[in-house]
Amino acid sequence: MKRQNYLKWDDYFMGVADLSSKRSKDDTSQVGACIVNERNHIVGIGYNGFPIGCSDDELPWEREGEFLDTKYAYVVHAEANAILNSSTDLLDSRIYVTLFPCNECAKLIIQSGIKEVVYLEDKYPDLDMTKASKKLFDMAKIQYRPLKNYKVKINHEETK
Numbered sequence: 001m002k003r004q005n006y007l008k009w010d011d012y013f014m015g016v017a018d019l020s021s022k023r024s025k026d027d028t029s030q031v032g033a034c035i036v037n038e039r040n041h042i043v044g045i046g047y048n049g050f051p052i053g054c055s056d057d058e059l060p061w062e063r064e065g066e067f068l069d070t071k072y073a074y075v076v077h078a079e080a081n082a083i084l085n086s087s088t089d090l091l092d093s094r095i096y097v098t099l100f101p102c103n104e105c106a107k108l109i110i111q112s113g114i115k116e117v118v119y120l121e122d123k124y125p126d127l128d129m130t131k132a133s134k135k136l137f138d139m140a141k142i143q144y145r146p147l148k149n150y151k152v153k154i155n156h157e158e159t160k
């Protein structure tokens with residue numbers, strides 16, 4: 001008999017995004033992204049981190065203070081890393097991301113040809129950057145939807 005409780009595509013790809021987020025050194029928000037083409041092949045993954053060659057130990061992970069003393073000046077977002085790491089044309093692909101994309105990532109998502117965004121958490125819905133993302137996605141006819149009932153939830157810290 002065919003097994004019924006197998007992992008569905010959405011949960012599988014969000015699981016990969018979730019796992020990728022565990023690589024992040026950001027103490028506040030660990031974000032992962034997984035890009036999938038129309039054939040359900042993974043074509044890019046990423047997480048939020050500093051650029052290659054820029055030391056995790058020398059740059060700040062702070063949220064507050066002078067701009068140059070915060071992570072915001074230096075961090076590459078998960079979606080941007082997934083797009084930059086991708087191995088192929090992203091036209092009509094979809095991106096699974098553990099946090100709703102900011103407006104800068106929304107621009108990259110649109111320009112790269114991704115047609116759908118599946119997200120886990122919309123942590124900052126009242127921020128202008130999130131409103132801008134939604135405005136851009138609506139204008140560009142990019143679908144976005146929350147993944148409900150995601151149960152995979154990788155928690156490597158529990159296994160310590």
Ligand SMILES: Nc1ccn([C@H]2C[C@H](O)[C@@H](COP(=O)(O)O)O2)c(=O)n1
Pocket residue numbers: 026028029030031047048049063071075076077078079099100101102105
């Ligand atoms: N769509 C997003 C939004 C944010 N990030 C990264 C950038 C930072 O490392 C962190 C957000 O930090 P917070 O303001 O919550 O302390 O998440 C991303 O990769 N993708």
Ligand SMILES: [Zn+2]
Pocket residue numbers: 077078079101102103104105106
């Ligand atoms: Zn972003």
